[in-house]
Amino acid sequence: MPRKKPILTPALDRWFADHRGTPLAFQRETWAAYAAGKSGLLHAPTGFGKTMAAWLGPLDEALRELPHDKSAPCRVLWITPLRALASDTLKSLADPIEGLGLPWETGARTGDTSSHRKAKLRQRLPFVLVTTPESLSLMLTHDDFRERLADLKAVVVDEWHELLGTKRGVQTELGLARLRRWFPHLKTWGLSATIGNLAEARSALLGDRDPDGVTVSADLKKPLTLETLIPKDIERFPWSGHLGTRMAAPVAEKIRSAGTTLLFTNTRSQTEMWFQEIQAALPDLDGRIAMHHGSIDRDERQRVEAGLKDGSLRCVVCTSSLDLGVDFAPVDQVIQVGSPKGIARLAQRAGRSGHQPGATSRIVGVPTFAMELVEFAAARDGWTAGEIESRVPLRQPLDVLVQHTLTCLLGQPDSPRALYDEYRSTRAFRDLDEQSWDWVVGFITSGGSALKAYPQYRKAELREDGLLHFDDKPAGRLHRMNIGTIVSDPAITLKFASGKTLGTVEEDFITRLKVGQAFIFSGRQLELVRFHKLTATVRPSTKKHRGQVPIWNGGKSPLSNELASAIARRLHHPPSPAREHTAVAPILDIQRRWSVLPGKHELVVEFTRTREGEHLFLYPFAGRLVHEGLATLAAARLSREVGESIDLTQNDYGFSLIARRGLYLDEPLIRSLLTTDALLDDLLAAMNSAEMARRQFREIARVAGLLAPDLPGKRRSNRDLQVSSSLLFEVFTRYDPDNLLLTQARREILERQLEWTRLKATLDEIAERPLKLVETERLTPMAFPLWADRLSAHLPAADAHTRLEAMLLELEQQASLERDL
Template sequence: MIAKNAIETGVNWFHSKNWKVYKFQKEMWQAFFDLPNGLLNAPTGSGKTFALWIPAAMNAHAARSQKKRLKVIWLTPLKALANDIKLALEEFSYDNKLGLNIAIRTGETSAAERKKITDAAPDALIITPESLHLMLSQKNAPNYFSNLQCVIVDEWHELLGTKRGVQVELALSKLRAWSDVELKTWGISATVGNMDEALATLTGPSQKGQIIRANIQKKINIKSVIPKKIENYPWAGHLGIRLMKEVMDIVKQNNTTLLFTNTRSQTEIWYQGIMDKYPEMIGIMAMHHGSIDNDIRRWVEDALNAGKLKLVICTSSLDLGVDFRPVDMVIQVGSPKGVSRFFQRAGRSGHGPGETSQMRFVPTHALELMEAAALRSAIDDDLYEPRKPLTNCIDVLVQYLVTLAVGDGFFPDEVYHEVQSTHCYKELTIEQWQWCLTFITTGGESLSQYEEFSKVEILNGVYKVNRQRTAMRHRLSMGTIVGDPSLKVRFLTGGYVGTVEESLISRLNAGDVFWFAGQALEFVRIKDLTVIVKKGRNKKGIVPRWGGGRIPLSSQLSRLLRQKFELAAQGTYESVEMKRLRPLLDLQARLSIIPDSQTLLIEKTQTKEGYHVFVFPFEGRAVHEVLAGVVAFRMAQSQPITFSISMNDYGFELLSDQEIPIEDALEQDLFTVKDIFFDITSSINQSEMARRRFRDIATISGLVFQGHPGQPVRGKHLQMNSGIIYKALADYDPDNLLLKQAEEEVLSLQLEQERFLESMGRINQQKIKLIRTTQPTPFSFPILVDGMRERISSESLSERIAKMQVNME
């Protein structure tokens, strides 16, 4: 009866709004009542929010006569989305006189509002994973959540494969245990390459579920901004900003444009460049990235919604969900590195159901035009990257156990079975579980003499935190987002600007100018972990660089790119981009070859820099970094030789001051997978990488404390403290599970071990073509320049490259 009423109400309400009711929405309204769990797969702007909210709201309304308890949780990965979601949910509730009380709880919710939510539960609560875990740690939490009917996880694809996603899995396992009714779990997800696995991770391996697919083909009009002259010798980083005039022509033809860059530094550079050349954009142009103050970002979002801005230059901080209807054009500068990211960004324009998204691709060097062709093919054929879920995250698990202990406490046998019901911990052994219990009660073998690590006490079989100081510090440290060491930036006269990394500030002297948040700022001093600045008179200054700027090409995009080069090798130039690249590719074929999918190209040449070997697996930067290290290590075993290593997404370079015996190395099976793990660990400083990785693990697991509000521990002190613990554990407790996790994360996440092994398998199936060239080729030149960039200042580099290009033409 409720299902029939929900469907009728939904259809009538859509008609009253002059909206089209899609088939998937009706399917979803029915499935909500027929099935306990599932995943709604729908593109941005298709009406997916109401597809799940309408049945959840009608179900909650039907139960209002029961106890006044929380009935629906709407879990969102971004607190910035919360207000827009609340407006949408309230609109349906108000129009249909349901009388539902809808509240928000995020890290920005005031203490008074948090108390109100705790004292009198709303009917529906919009919440982030971190805030939900905080609520799990409250006294009487089992009773608070006992009437919960449904949890809706929005943007599940963004949480999948992250430790925040693992937090969600654990929270769901506990909410299912506490609920007096069968808890419904539904996710909303964009398309990923492993939808079935995404569903199983959300519901848990033992739960059944169904995927409801929208089957709406989102129309995307993709065009590349092709430079009038394509250089035969392209190099990364210089072309994008040179296309500013073409970009601004597009901006002028549209009402509102989002211009996406891949890094915060590029955002600052583009903003500064446009402001200098197009002063008329001042006041109608803004910038949005994760290091800018929340209040400024919120103002930008509000101005976007109100149609007051003509251009916003942004990073992934605007990738997700907020519905900016005025946006009618999206520009992507540089390779988005993945199909899903490109599709998500394209969907920010033409956001409404049935509308066409407009996307323009601006290459930062000529070869990226080939990626544009690959992206178009991928979207036409619905080829998206999988998001692999994480397994056995011990740091998240021990944090979660202390969270439960801070509340009413827990019985270990009960929680072990709940934890094992999740995808992440389905293979958690009883020995690993006992280790976790020992860790939270004593700190483990090597830390048991320090009282601060003995957080949880056992009383009558219940594991509980009894010390108020321990509980307070834990609540302040909860979460899995561990930021890079950063400092707040504030004006001398007052006013918060955002955050920059410590490494930048450590290089500045008083009076130095740097560009941040679109302003020239003069460094005054550091006080109480805050960078004090004033407006700079000198308009020239450095642009901050943040960590994580170089994202590798996804495996899906790498494969598609290889396919496009194979077409070129066969003489097939099917797209506009490939046709424009033909002169460059013809030159590559004359000087060397264009490899097909069965060929691994290796080029050998000599320049004033020294002796070069270039290898082109087209597997992405992360794989090339490891492979270059392994190749260099293996070659150095046969004779003393020193290399400089450079790489990009297409290949890597070995540079030496002596002849590189690549022919001998190939005869000795250079790319064999035999002893590969030994060679990997020998060729990279894995222990140092693991030590740095351990800093995040130590923070999440509670081994180090990040500080009180307004008094954060400095990044270098965090690194030092975690480094001391890492060394102590490595020396005295080498089997510590957190140490093992750090080593495994280096291999699986940082070095992409699984993808690397797949690449090695593919390389071993290929025939190797070694070509000695008289000069660098269009393929090798960008890698050559990347290596020079590390050794030469940017102005000298441009002059040097210009001379090289003239000599090679």
């Protein structure tokens, strides 16, 4: 078959053929689209060559237009979501430049860039600059940045699916809008994998000023093999987390049988625990097992990444910190501990192995809960069927808009009308009305009606020239220090007395420790020596008992809609046989005999009496966050109905309501608990909505610049920020109740903490489903984990364990008796 006519210049075409082989169809399509002046979104599986598809178009253009000497100006901005990926991205971008013998410079500007290097970049930008959304915003504050980018031709946003649906994504949208306003012919390309809503993703990337953007999708199905480790003994009445590290021995055998393994967990705490278990199970691999998560010191993370690349490490226990980015060629096996909670996440992590076209990605699933066997099988079903989750873009986060407006004004004065038109070109703010924009202008110039008496909140000034100015040097310096939308509790730095940094933990964890108390971090047993000014000095602990593992907030992910549907489908109409399904057959058989197997075709509601009271168990299969909202709503409505206090628990499959007495099965009653009538009012009344809004406002206030965590020479404590945030919240609530940041806080509570859109959609679905009401004599396998979670939350650990064991014995005896009959 004759070779297709080259799209690239002959030298670049030869380089690609020598180093990458024959171009894939989607790579050629991307190069052709770029050469035609198009912008677009490139969608392809991990490991298929997206970087070269996006990079060689701009490089080819420069080869045709620029002299091949050191004078090349900055032509390309490459935005990455993780600064840790910058060095590997630079290497990939530099390969063809060096291969062609060109003297063109590549460089990075991220939070990890040294002060010396940042100063160099202020003098001259490289041919291609790799940066992050935060660093791009910082560069926009420089009054000469536009001039230094005068020759910019293209901007590429890597891993766009990771930014989409986040405030960092909106920050990126706004930054791109500014660049497109400066350079109307700028070409914008985004790289994405494992995403379901490509049209929305492209719209958010390109904005409304580029309706002719293209989507290039690789017509290549990534082969994926999922093998799930089946526990030898599976309890017929399992509960969440019970299997835990009992699976360490078979996991260790899988690690021993492979070359290099990435072992993913879903939280940093799990990573710390599993690292300990794997080290203990494989003592002969001491020094060849490592750990990687976002709180570990950067130098240690880089050492681990280097060990993956050179093959000196056999296993790295990690979190999503290694989900993205570089090609770890030696990795031939991925292990996922616990359900991935989403089909896209499973595929993304599996893609860390077989990280090249044509290679099969292999992943081993390790359940921490017996029903997660079904989740692994369902995730395989979903991947086979092409059911990939969407990332919903955010709409009008005004805190980000306030921050970005001040960022732009630091760089250059601008007219309110021009800024308004610029922002309306983004998807996030295309529906921004003039009244809301006038509020933003008033807020940054006066602090709003509640804060106009305080000069520190009057940052920008609308002058007689009709332009907004922000040239207060102290306020500008403070703004630059706090640019960004990533909000978390203050990070406490862990150090040895020698000065060596280990990483960070959250303030809430370290303040609960006493001096001399032991804890586990980065695989070490440590003890606290002292805590002063956001630094905790520690030393190796010689205590025999194992210390506690830090808990980081925001670790758990809810079950996705797509995976929930795949689970319900597998329970009732399995698309194919699966070992996992066979393994849990005894559990499902008892569920059928004692009640009904829940699913999406009807809503199963169980009524059960135990020593603790009367229980209603409902199984919508909508994920933990939605069930939390449904349980809160139903409990409040039920309490009004029966006049009793209602307790609740929830998991990814359903939720439970419990009272001492007064509960019963009645279809009109159940329907009334789950109606959408007066939904918002009832839900807000059921929650401590004022306190939730207060907490959410703290994050918004930080992003909008009302609170400054970082001050010159120090960082404010979490307690100080809480006090300041609460005071501002009270002031706005009392004197400025129509403040749009308060409105945003209420909206974010509903969408982010309770998934309001999905919750309402679930209630609409339930209204169309028939109810299956079942009174059971005892707890069913589906009800047992909900009951166990409540027990653990309400009783001391020893008492909960005793009661749990007694209930397990009772249920197992009954199940065995029925089996023998």
